[in-house]
Amino acid sequence: MKKILVVDNNKVVVRLLATILRQKGFLVASAEDGLAALDLLDSFRPDIMLIDLIMPRINGEKLCRIIRKMPEYDSLFIIIISAIAAEEKIDFFEFGADACIAKGPAKRMEENLTTVLDFFQNERKDELTKKIFGEENIFERQITKELLATKRHLEATLDNLDVGLLELNAAGQVISVNAAALQLFQCQEEKFLANQFSLFFQGEEENQIKKILATLDSEIVELGESAPVFLHGKFLLLKFVPFFDRGEKYIIVMVSDITRRKKAELDLLSHKEHLEDMVQERTATLEETNVELEEALCKVKTLSGLLPICANCKKIRDDKGYWNQIEMFIRDHSFAEFSHGICPDCVKTLYPELDIYEDDD
Incomplete structure (x- = not known):
């Protein structure tokens, strides 16, 4: 029996797809977002995945990219279930999906899903093109276009900031990361997402971050100012900002490269210590000279x-x-x-x- 994993934060869509697939003889499991799907892969290895694009805690596109980096899932058949096919051109091949079905009326979705699954079961998936099945039955929605435009603008802004930004869930797993953070940590996004943030550090720094994440409530916490955080040859300043959304806790981590400032402070401290040593040395020399002069004067006046x-x-x-x-x-x-x-x-x-x-x- 083939296994299918349905990943969508819309419970109605999940129930609809699960019912259709079970009637076709598939073993079905579901996950509400990309992060939950990755956790589920430890215990459920699917042959096919149906993935929604717009989801919290790792969206569909990033989930596909992560999975395609896993050698054990080279043959996995990925179908995108898109609610924005009419509003945004989707190059699903580019991020690793095999097919795309537009969300629409239940009957049309079932027909399109059956067609796509036939390609897979008859080993004809290479014949699939970039066609979005069912896009002829949907229409553009102005509000969706505006929201997608806002999303693109926000992503462009975040990716051009000098400060690294990461979003964690309450368990400390990374669910989003901007370009500056990837550069600071020297890590690809696919390897960053879904992993514990603290694991990117070592020793005492890892323990400190684990403690902060476990006890963080409503106060902003900084790490790296008094006790330095050193990673890949850089001094980092970490700021942990907790916030709550619909009863769930999330954490924004702001990562700043303070290497130049820290090195300047260390140079200044070293220079100060050097001057103090010079003053002490000169003072000691003068004291010795004074003693010698006094002794010489005593000898002269005796x-x-x-x-x-x-x-x-x-x-x-x-x-x-x-x-x-x-x-x-x-x-x-x-x-x-x-x-x-x-x-x-x-x-x-x-x-x-x-x-x-x-x-x-």
């Missing part, structure tokens, strides 16, 4: 050895042959200073008429 002195006037001869007053010589060759006075013996000799120092009777 009187020692034989001093020639006049026996009469008491002048001293210096090294250059000049005779100096004894107090001048001592002052110049020591740390001593003189204050002049007169001793009692000299008073008696010089001033005998004064009785200042006579002994009391």
Whole structure:
């Protein structure tokens, strides 16, 4: 029994297609979006997949690209079930699909699905062209055209930002990523989507990101400013922004390359440390020089050895042959200073008429 996996977020469409396929003898499983489909492939290996294009959490085009990168699904037959066939030209061959059926009246859809499945069962899928089965029965809708145009403009804006942007589900799996993020992480989109964001890091950084994702509630959290996050030779700043949509939590991760700023800060810090080392070294050198000068000065001003002195006037001869007053010589060759006075013996000799120092009777 052939297995078919129907991937569509519209429950009515899923029930309709599942009923038709079971009546034709297929074993049918379903998934509500691209992420759920990839998870289901671990336990359910289909022969055919019916994939809607417009879905949350990995759309149909990206799901096809991911699957076509899996060698085990080389022979998988992929049918696009499109609700926008009238509003947008779909090159489903380009992203790996084999056929495309426009969503429309249930009876027409069943007829077109039967036709396409006949090509597969009769091993004639190579005869399928880029024809969109059922497009003649649908009409353009203005609101759909406007929404698709808005979507294209938004995607162009996101892919031309310098900041990397990723969207994660509550479990931390990547469900969308822009071009800047792919460049920063050096990874193809097909290998990025549906994987755990934390697995793109290693060691302590991986553990920190796991903890942030597990505890993130309503507050924005940054990582990489004080404790650097280093990946592929770049310093990264990660900002985790939680938001809620229809009761489900999602996380926008903004990734900025702050390598130039961080290197400038490190260079500035290194220069500052170098200057501080130079100041300390110079200070130590000056202190050593001061000590040496003080020691030399002490040696210079220490009187020692034989001093020639006049026996009469008491002048001293210096090294250059000049005779100096004894107090001048001592002052110049020591740390001593003189204050002049007169001793009692000299008073008696010089001033005998004064009785200042006579002994009391």
